[in-house]
Amino acid sequence: xxxxxxxxxxxxxxxxxxxxxxxxxxxxELSELDAxxxxxxxxxxxxxxxxxxxxxxxxAYVACDKAEYADSIMEKKLQEYxxxxxxxxxxxxxxxxxxxxxxxNAGEDWSGALDVMKGEVEKIRSDRAAFVGKxxxxxxxxxxxxxxxxxTEYNAxxxxxxxxxxxxxxxxxxxxxxxxxxxxAALEAKxxxxxxxxxxNKARSAKIGNLPDDVLLSVKGLKMYFGGLxxxxxxxxxxxxGEIFGLIGPNGAGKTTVFNCITRFYDATGGEMYFENKxxxxxxLRNYKxxxxxxxxxxxxxxxxxxxxxxxxxENLLVAxxxxxxxxxxxxxxxxxxxxxxxxxxxxxxxxVLKFMGLESYANWLAFGLPYGILKKVEIARALMADARLIIxxxxxxGLNDSETAELTETIRRIRDEFGVTILLVEHDxxxxxxxxxxxxAISFGQMLAIGTTEEIQKNKAVQEAYLGVEEDE
Amino acid sequence: xxxFLSDKYAIPRNNPTKSDKLTNGLLALFKSPVxxxxxxxxxxxxxxxLSMEKILPxxxxxxxxxxxxxxxxAVGFCLLMGYSGxxxxxxxxxxxxxxYSVYYxxxxxxxxxxxxxxxAILVAVVxxxxxxFISLRIEGIYLVILTLGLSEILRNLYMxxxxxxxxxxxxxILGITITRQLALYVVLVFLAVVMIITSNIINxxxxxxxxxxxxxxxxxxxxxxxxxxxxxxxxxxxxxxxxISGTLLMLVVRNAMASQxxxxxxxxxxxxxxxxxxxGGYKSIWGAVFGSFIMYGLQTVVLNNIKFLxxxxxxxxxxxxxxxxxxxxxxxxxxAQLVLELRVxxxxxxxxxxxxxxxxxxx
Numbered sequence: 001x002x003x004x005x006x007x008x009x010x011x012x013x014x015x016x017x018x019x020x021x022x023x024x025x026x027x028x029e030l031s032e033l034d035a036x037x038x039x040x041x042x043x044x045x046x047x048x049x050x051x052x053x054x055x056x057x058x059x060a061y062v063a064c065d066k067a068e069y070a071d072s073i074m075e076k077k078l079q080e081y082x083x084x085x086x087x088x089x090x091x092x093x094x095x096x097x098x099x100x101x102x103x104x105n106a107g108e109d110w111s112g113a114l115d116v117m118k119g120e121v122e123k124i125r126s127d128r129a130a131f132v133g134k135x136x137x138x139x140x141x142x143x144x145x146x147x148x149x150x151x152t153e154y155n156a157x158x159x160x161x162x163x164x165x166x167x168x169x170x171x172x173x174x175x176x177x178x179x180x181x182x183x184x185a186a187l188e189a190k191x192x193x194x195x196x197x198x199x200x201n202k203a204r205s206a207k208i209g210n211l212p213d214d215v216l217l218s219v220k221g222l223k224m225y226f227g228g229l230x231x232x233x234x235x236x237x238x239x240x241x242g243e244i245f246g247l248i249g250p251n252g253a254g255k256t257t258v259f260n261c262i263t264r265f266y267d268a269t270g271g272e273m274y275f276e277n278k279x280x281x282x283x284x285l286r287n288y289k290x291x292x293x294x295x296x297x298x299x300x301x302x303x304x305x306x307x308x309x310x311x312x313x314x315e316n317l318l319v320a321x322x323x324x325x326x327x328x329x330x331x332x333x334x335x336x337x338x339x340x341x342x343x344x345x346x347x348x349x350x351x352x353v354l355k356f357m358g359l360e361s362y363a364n365w366l367a368f369g370l371p372y373g374i375l376k377k378v379e380i381a382r383a384l385m386a387d388a389r390l391i392i393x394x395x396x397x398x399g400l401n402d403s404e405t406a407e408l409t410e411t412i413r414r415i416r417d418e419f420g421v422t423i424l425l426v427e428h429d430x431x432x433x434x435x436x437x438x439x440x441x442a443i444s445f446g447q448m449l450a451i452g453t454t455e456e457i458q459k460n461k462a463v464q465e466a467y468l469g470v471e472e473d474e
Numbered sequence: 475x476x477x478f479l480s481d482k483y484a485i486p487r488n489n490p491t492k493s494d495k496l497t498n499g500l501l502a503l504f505k506s507p508v509x510x511x512x513x514x515x516x517x518x519x520x521x522x523x524l525s526m527e528k529i530l531p532x533x534x535x536x537x538x539x540x541x542x543x544x545x546x547x548a549v550g551f552c553l554l555m556g557y558s559g560x561x562x563x564x565x566x567x568x569x570x571x572x573x574y575s576v577y578y579x580x581x582x583x584x585x586x587x588x589x590x591x592x593x594a595i596l597v598a599v600v601x602x603x604x605x606x607f608i609s610l611r612i613e614g615i616y617l618v619i620l621t622l623g624l625s626e627i628l629r630n631l632y633m634x635x636x637x638x639x640x641x642x643x644x645x646x647i648l649g650i651t652i653t654r655q656l657a658l659y660v661v662l663v664f665l666a667v668v669m670i671i672t673s674n675i676i677n678x679x680x681x682x683x684x685x686x687x688x689x690x691x692x693x694x695x696x697x698x699x700x701x702x703x704x705x706x707x708x709x710x711x712x713x714x715x716x717x718i719s720g721t722l723l724m725l726v727v728r729n730a731m732a733s734q735x736x737x738x739x740x741x742x743x744x745x746x747x748x749x750x751x752x753x754g755g756y757k758s759i760w761g762a763v764f765g766s767f768i769m770y771g772l773q774t775v776v777l778n779n780i781k782f783l784x785x786x787x788x789x790x791x792x793x794x795x796x797x798x799x800x801x802x803x804x805x806x807x808x809x810a811q812l813v814l815e816l817r818v819x820x821x822x823x824x825x826x827x828x829x830x831x832x833x834x835x836x837x
Contacts, residue, residue: 291695291699291701307693320698332678332680
């Protein structure tokens with residue numbers, strides 16, 4: 001009962017969660033600030049150009065070479081005529097062809113029908129020729145009416161407008177720079193305050209433990225038993241900050257079980273898991289529920305694609321941002337402006353992630369029916385949306401072809417470098433693992449075989465035996 | 475866009491005229507779900523008024539009022555089944571929560587109707603939370619059986635409390651006495667509010683979280699979606715809507731008997747709402763409203779005009795049963811899917827007609 005009450009009433013822990021949520025939100029706002037004002041500036045400039053073009057249009061007529069002007073207009077009209085007449089041309093053809101087939105089928109002479117068809121086509125041709133003749137006359141008239149070209153006024157106006165545009169651009173830049181600076185300062189002050197509160201909160205909460213400076217995740221003596229089956233037995237390893245850590249092993253070695261223990265899908269039978277979260281605290285992962293793990297800065301992808309098939313790619317990314325929204329159910333139910341503001345920012349962020357993954361053209365596609373390779377990428381993009389510190393990838397190369405795997409290798413490196421995250425991956429594709437990983441840990445039947453750099457693992461006797469079988473002496 | 479006119483000549487522009495702007499604006503407005511729902515409600519109100527003045531058949535008023543009362547429960551069920559992936563056969567019992575709460579509150583304390591509805595909603599929240607809590611441990615067909623059992627327990631409770639209840643006095647809302655005919659407008663206002671709230675929720679992060687939960691609980695949890703929160707929420711919303719539906723039904727029908735096998739609280743209501751949502755399309759609130767029309771309004775509005783059916787009302791049950799089978803077999807997405815497919819087909823038909831006239835487009 002106490003547990004339920006703890007869930008329903010706002011406790012200190014929940015206040016801490018809210019605090020961190022605001023912290024994350026302000027960080028997102030800060031990262032999207034420039035983009036927001038860039039869009040605003042672009043909009044202002046665009047509307048200026050539309051107005052300027054309206055002013056310029058009459059002058060441009062005076063300025064232009066009348067023959068060229070008339071040519072362009074006539075060309076356009078002829079095009080329109082052709083488009084309009086195309087259908088009647090097709091209809092005539094179709095009708096004649098039908099008549100000819102009918103005559104052939106009936107065993108009659110079909111030269112008459114052919115003549116009819118020829119006649120119709122001829123008529124259409126002559127119509128067009130007549131139209132072209134008319135257009136020529138009109139063209140002459142236009143040229144005669146237009147008079148000589150005089151570009152001075154147009155050029156003067158244009159130079160003026162261009163100068164105005166540049167001024168406007170500069171003015172907007174200055175204005176927005178000031179606004180951005182002010183907003184940034186305000187947001188940073190807020191951030192400072194909140195991080196102060198978080199520090200305060202941290203100081204009050206019991207100290208859990210210390211990790212060495214360069215370690216992000218430390219797993220000590222992890223045990224996971226399913227009844228009598230020891231899926232993971234006494235596994236210990238450290239994942240360092242900023243590295244790509246590979247977990248390998250034959251089928252059934254317990255790799256995915258390790259993942260599920262870290263992300264709290266399974267409640268580990270024994271052992272300890274410490275993690276330095278987004279806010280620099282060392283936390284014991286066993287204290288968190290499966291849906292709260294993402295708030296600590298761990299996001300994951302799945303071996304089999306687990307996307308929402310009935311919504312668009314963009315919305316799939318937004319699902320990963322569910323915890324980032326600060327608005328509650330009432331705001332959602334009433335569709336208040338606060339939600340729209342938040343949606344806009346989140347969509348902007350999602351678009352940035354999609355661009356990074358090269359998926360921006362798929363943003364509004366339904367996830368249903370997209371190719372497997374694309375969906376795998378969307379999974380990774382979704383994991384990136386959560387501002388994670390550690391991304392756990394469960395067989396990212398499964399089902400991909402060679403070129404896609406090569407691309408994936410590149411992507412994983414880029415994610416590590418540009419987002420500054422640490423990556424922990426399970427993979428069967430040895431080429432990928434040996435290519436991309438800094439450290440590899442090999443396990444078999446839930447127990448550690450070896451840990452080290454890729455070369456060390458390749459040379460290791462125990463690993464070779466686990467993969468290839470024991471060599472028997474004869 | 476960010477370019478000046480070309481140096482050579484002015485390009486004649488097709489600037490949109492004022493009337494174009496107006497039509498575009500109106501079109502954009504009617505693409506928003508809120509405007510569509512309001513328009514629908516107004517049209518239904520006008521039909522109701524015409525029927526009250528006997529320009530249209532007089533029986534339509536109560537038929538529409540009953541239909542839309544049930545539609546409110548169906549919309550909630552649509553959110554529960556289509557978006558959260560949870561099944562329930564407890565709608566009948568939940569409808570009774572509203573009816574009995576309002577009945578007792580108004581009879582005992584003499585509170586105004588709207589306040590009584592508010593209390594009924596609060597009671598529904600508590601019961602919805604309990605069922606939602608149970609749904610954390612039990613899924614699929616077991617949850618269906620459990621909610622069915624709960625619904626029967628509630629029904630038996632109603633029978634013990636007071637088997638037959640009736641509103642003898644018309645309630646007063648904002649100084650207007652609501653007669654059985656005027657109840658249609660109250661129902662329509664509630665329907666509009668419920669539909670707008672639901673469509674907002676569906677298009678918000680909450681709706682997305684529910685969909686994610688339905689598709690894959692594992693992925694949803696990894697993305698920070700708490701199953702407990704959203705399952706509770708889905709059941710609470712569903713129960714609250716059913717409860718509102720129950721109070722409105724009382725406003726329309728005025729008396730109910732719990733022991734009656736065809737009453738509001740019986741299994742038949744739960745099944746009918748389920749059928750309505752399946753026929754309409756389990757992911758569309760418009761489908762839910764239309765489905766409830768088929769289940770509850772079609773008989774009075776259309777089928778009773780056919781003499782054979784009016785004399786043998788049993789056949790109508792067969793018709794709805796067959797309809798459910800057909801929909802499940804051929805259109806698992808319900809009538810909403812049918813409408814979508816018809817749109818695609820209409821497009822194909824237009825191309826075909828063009829080809830018959832002009833021949834195939836060979837490029």
